[in-house]
Amino acid sequence: MLRKTLTLVAALTLITGAAFAxxxxxxxxxxxxxxxxxxxxDYIAAAPGDTVVFVSVDKGHNAEGIKGMLPEGVPAFKSKxxxxxxxxxxxxxxxxxxCTPHYGMGMVALIQVGEATNLEAAKAVKQKGKSKKRFxxxxxxxx
Numbered sequence: 001m002l003r004k005t006l007t008l009v010a011a012l013t014l015i016t017g018a019a020f021a022x023x024x025x026x027x028x029x030x031x032x033x034x035x036x037x038x039x040x041x042d043y044i045a046a047a048p049g050d051t052v053v054f055v056s057v058d059k060g061h062n063a064e065g066i067k068g069m070l071p072e073g074v075p076a077f078k079s080k081x082x083x084x085x086x087x088x089x090x091x092x093x094x095x096x097x098x099c100t101p102h103y104g105m106g107m108v109a110l111i112q113v114g115e116a117t118n119l120e121a122a123k124a125v126k127q128k129g130k131s132k133k134r135f136x137x138x139x140x141x142x143x
Contacts, residue, residue: 021049026109028054028061028099034134037102039063039109042134043141046089046113054085054097061099061107063087068125069096071118087111093118094142096125096135106130110138 024044032038044052054063063085064078071093078100079085089095092114099107108131110122119142127135 021051022047023051023053026052026054026063027057028063028107030058030060035106037099037105037107039097039099039107042109043138044109044111045143046111048090048092048113050089050113052087052089052111054079054087056082056084060101062101063097063109064100066096066098066108066125069094069118069122071095071113089113094122096122098131103131104129106134108134108138110135110142112142116142 024046026044027040029038029040030036032040034040034042039054046052059082062079062081062083065074065076067076070076071091074091074093074095077087087095089111090113094116095111095113097109097111106129108127123139
């Protein structure tokens with residue numbers, strides 16, 4: 001009887017946890033509020049288990065993790081061009097995101113999952129072109 005009760009409690013915990021996970025939408029745009037070649041929004045505060053969906057509003061964009069700007073243990077990822085992409089964020093820390101062809105034009109975003117455990121490492125990554133200025137603005141949003 002105890003075993004059945006523990007199994008039921010574990011199952012309910014998993015179901016309840018999944019029910020509270022949020023989905024965040026990020027648009028990949030040629031032009032947005034912050035100018036040309038942008039992710040909108042460029043900053044997401046998420047919780048472990050949330051999903052971030054990158055929506056290909058305009059063609060020619062993708063979402064790729066930036067080397068050195070991912071929490072420890074998170075594998076590299078790169079979406080297909082002009083395709084929607086879902087990323088489930090499990091590990092706490094900052095996830096630096098770029099659009100591969102428009103990185104130098106400043107098409108970057110930052111996802112904060114829980115505590116910014118890798119803030120200094122993420123800030124230390126050398127950025128290309130306009131991405132440097134955009135990341136300075138985005139890092140100001142980190143809590």
